[in-house]
Amino acid sequence: MAEGLSIHLHQDGPIALAVDFEVTAGETLALVGPSGAGKTTVLKAIAGLYQPAKGCIVCDGKVWLDRDLGTHVPAQARRVGLVFQSYALFPHKTALGNIAEAMLEYPRAEREARATALLERVHLEGLGARFPAELSGGQQQRVALARALARDPHVLLLDEPFSAVDQPTRRALHALLAEIRASSAMPIIFVSHDIEDAAHSADRICFLQNGVSVEQGATRAILDDPGSALARWLNG
Amino acid sequence: MDWQALHLSLLLGLLTIAILLPVAIVVGRWLATTHLRGRAVIEAVLTLPLVLPPTVIGFYLLVGMGPDSPIGRAWTALFGGALVFSFEGILVASVLVNLPFAIQPAQRAFESIGQDLRDAAATCGHSLWRTIWRIELPLAWPGIVTGVVLAFAHTLGEFGVVLMVGGSIPGETRTLALSIYDRVQAFDNPAAARMAAVLMAISLVAVTASFVLSRRTNRHG
Numbered sequence: 081m082a083e084g085l086s087i088h089l090h091q092d093g094p095i096a097l098a099v100d101f102e103v104t105a106g107e108t109l110a111l112v113g114p115s116g117a118g119k120t121t122v123l124k125a126i127a128g129l130y131q132p133a134k135g136c137i138v139c140d141g142k143v144w145l146d147r148d149l150g151t152h153v154p155a156q157a158r159r160v161g162l163v164f165q166s167y168a169l170f171p172h173k174t175a176l177g178n179i180a181e182a183m184l185e186y187p188r189a190e191r192e193a194r195a196t197a198l199l200e201r202v203h204l205e206g207l208g209a210r211f212p213a214e215l216s217g218g219q220q221q222r223v224a225l226a227r228a229l230a231r232d233p234h235v236l237l238l239d240e241p242f243s244a245v246d247q248p249t250r251r252a253l254h255a256l257l258a259e260i261r262a263s264s265a266m267p268i269i270f271v272s273h274d275i276e277d278a279a280h281s282a283d284r285i286c287f288l289q290n291g292v293s294v295e296q297g298a299t300r301a302i303l304d305d306p307g308s309a310l311a312r313w314l315n316g
Numbered sequence: 317m318d319w320q321a322l323h324l325s326l327l328l329g330l331l332t333i334a335i336l337l338p339v340a341i342v343v344g345r346w347l348a349t350t351h352l353r354g355r356a357v358i359e360a361v362l363t364l365p366l367v368l369p370p371t372v373i374g375f376y377l378l379v380g381m382g383p384d385s386p387i388g389r390a391w392t393a394l395f396g397g398a399l400v401f402s403f404e405g406i407l408v409a410s411v412l413v414n415l416p417f418a419i420q421p422a423q424r425a426f427e428s429i430g431q432d433l434r435d436a437a438a439t440c441g442h443s444l445w446r447t448i449w450r451i452e453l454p455l456a457w458p459g460i461v462t463g464v465v466l467a468f469a470h471t472l473g474e475f476g477v478v479l480m481v482g483g484s485i486p487g488e489t490r491t492l493a494l495s496i497y498d499r500v501q502a503f504d505n506p507a508a509a510r511m512a513a514v515l516m517a518i519s520l521v522a523v524t525a526s527f528v529l530s531r532r533t534n535r536h537g
Binding site: 124127128129154155156157158160161162164166168169170171172181182184185227228230231 | 430432433435436437438439440441442443446450451454455
């Protein structure tokens with residue numbers, strides 16, 4: 081596929097993986113599954129932070145990983161925006177400093193202007209001088225999202241963005257994701273173990289179980305099919 | 317007051333930490349991030365100076381750096397003179413004895429950074445060196461400074477190893493700690509008391525400064 085992301089990850093251990101899916105430009109995919117299904121590992125493999133034994137990752141026609149050919153584009157060169165579950169903000173940098181950290185290739189003045197604009201985009205105007213410890217959990221997540229967007233990523237990855245946040249923060253994050261989806265064609269993949277979040281913000285769902293992509297398809301089609309593997313998992 | 321011994325002690329302390337600072341950063345970070353199987357053995361060896369009696373370490377260093385040892389012979393061939401009973405000899409001994417004081421706090425500091433921050437730096441486009449310079453060192457700095465200051469204070473007070481390796485040669489290897497012992501042996505308690513007070517004051521100032529610095533650097537952590 082010329083536009084979008086194509087993922088094929090396979091290995092027997094130490095974390096068994098048999099994952100195949102594609103995300104087209106402008107599409108949002110939810111990786112859903114129980115704890116330990118390998119969802120975070122898949123995100124890390126896309127970001128270049130984990131190398132499976134076999135696999136192929138192609139983004140916008142560029143090969144990021146092909147174990148057969150020995151190709152492995154390092155994380156630094158992939159232009160992936162990743163929002164960590166822990167947010168992983170640099171505690172010694174301000175909110176603006178955290179965002180600017182992802183744009184060191186720009187001149188300082190431009191970096192600061194772009195970081196300020198990104199902070200406004202995630203609705204945190206005026207909080208740029210605060211350190212992560214001085215921000216709420218929801219605000220920290222927004223800074224992490226702004227930092228992930230700072231490198232003009234080809235793909236945006238979010239690891240469990242809706243867990244460990246209260247309802248208002250959750251609603252605000254759904255709205256923010258909708259804004260990002262409306263303004264950019266980059267594929268978005270988020271990990272969730274909550275089907276409601278997937279139903280709210282994903283065009284498609286990929287259901288992962290024991291490291292295997294068991295089922296995938298349009299969100300509504302999968303959720304409305306009582307015979308789907310996902311439905312069987314949800315109903316215990 | 318034995319000013320010569322005070323000067324020697326301070327010089328020994330400063331040179332020791334000047335050597336240990338890069339060693340603590342490199343070895344501490346490596347131990348914090350390596351998955352090497354023999355890591356526990358390396359950590360145990362580096363901890364030995366904390367648990368062994370100074371006379372035991374001093375004995376091994378005396379034999380290991382003596383004129384008949386390969387190290388001693390190489391030293392004599394390169395620089396002339398003997399390594400033991402010289403300032404350079406007690407400097408080597410001081411660096412080795414202080415390895416755990418400097419490395420362990422640095423290692424704990426690097427360990428506390430966590431893989432997520434390193435991964436986040438990589439997705440920000442940072443190379444390993446840039447990650448170390450911009451993210452890891454500023455965060456680990458309080459631990460590194462604490463270790464180095466501990467090593468400095470410990471060097472000022474080191475007695476057994478310095479005596480074994482260096483003897484107590486005035487102007488060459490007689491540090492303030494050895495001079496205090498000499499004064500006590502000579503029943504000159506007032507002089508010993510003055511030097512002991514100076515040693516304690518320097519150590520107290522150094523350790524307090526490291527705590528203040530750590531707190532200031534760490535306030536956003």
